[in-house]
Amino acid sequence: MKITYELNPPKITGQGTFDRARLDADMQSVAQRASRLKGLVAGIHLTDSVLGIPRVSSITMAGFLKKFSNDIKFSCSLRTADRNYTSLCQAAIDAIMLDVDSLLILMGDTPADGRDSGLKPSVAIRMLKDEGYDGRIKLNLSFPARIKDRSSPAIQNKLDARPHAFVTQSISSLSDLGEIVDLAKPNGIKVVACIMVPADKNKQSAEMIGLDWRQYERNPVDFVKSAAGMADAVLLTSPNSFKSGLDLLGQL
Numbered sequence: 001m002k003i004t005y006e007l008n009p010p011k012i013t014g015q016g017t018f019d020r021a022r023l024d025a026d027m028q029s030v031a032q033r034a035s036r037l038k039g040l041v042a043g044i045h046l047t048d049s050v051l052g053i054p055r056v057s058s059i060t061m062a063g064f065l066k067k068f069s070n071d072i073k074f075s076c077s078l079r080t081a082d083r084n085y086t087s088l089c090q091a092a093i094d095a096i097m098l099d100v101d102s103l104l105i106l107m108g109d110t111p112a113d114g115r116d117s118g119l120k121p122s123v124a125i126r127m128l129k130d131e132g133y134d135g136r137i138k139l140n141l142s143f144p145a146r147i148k149d150r151s152s153p154a155i156q157n158k159l160d161a162r163p164h165a166f167v168t169q170s171i172s173s174l175s176d177l178g179e180i181v182d183l184a185k186p187n188g189i190k191v192v193a194c195i196m197v198p199a200d201k202n203k204q205s206a207e208m209i210g211l212d213w214r215q216y217e218r219n220p221v222d223f224v225k226s227a228a229g230m231a232d233a234v235l236l237t238s239p240n241s242f243k244s245g246l247d248l249l250g251q252l
Helices: 020-036 058-065 085-097 121-130 153-161 174-187 200-208 220-230 242-251
Strands: 003-007 043-046 073-079 102-106 138-143 165-168 190-196 233-237
Touching: 003 020, 003 242, 020 058, 043 058, 058 073, 058 085, 073 085, 085 102, 085 121, 102 121, 121 138, 121 153, 138 153, 153 174, 165 174, 174 190, 174 220, 190 200, 190 220, 220 233, 220 242, 233 242
Parallel strands: 003 043, 003 233, 043 073, 073 102, 102 138, 138 165, 165 190, 190 233
Antiparallel strands: none
């Protein structure tokens, strides 16, 4: 069973102004969490400015954590909402030079300043593949937690981009995951199932994305194991309770 755990890099500003001492302390806090994941997970996934709020770059964070956890594979999210062609290529090169295992290309929420680049993730994947970056780093693409229409242009664009893997949004149903796997596998695309830990502190995050975890909240261990058996890997996320995430990992 291959499990990756999601961590959020620290916010760049605290009370609206930059504070280097606070940032250094927050960086060390993330490093401590990463060290506690050793032996429990196959990899650590680092997010990229969740909700459009500026945070330390996922790739910069990977480089920092490698000093303490070089035996763990790191993957990074990359928001297209913040990037143009030049910055996209720069990020890919930075990740390759740091030996990051994979990049998850996703749209992301609108940046805090309200200016969205308009670059679509599937287009970004094709741009990077045209430049040959996929020969040095795995390029993954975000995917909905449920397929509503297999023939929709949005789904077809994701298939046409031919990423290394689809990384789902937080799933709530094994049958929905099965449909995603059935769509991806014939196209040579792997599937990573994202699962949110059903904890009280995560309820607000679940509500924000419309996640209903009632199907698995009483037995998340079996749900994760079943998902891992169907998909190629599981990405476990617990955005507001690291303790709950550790507790679930300890039961797996």
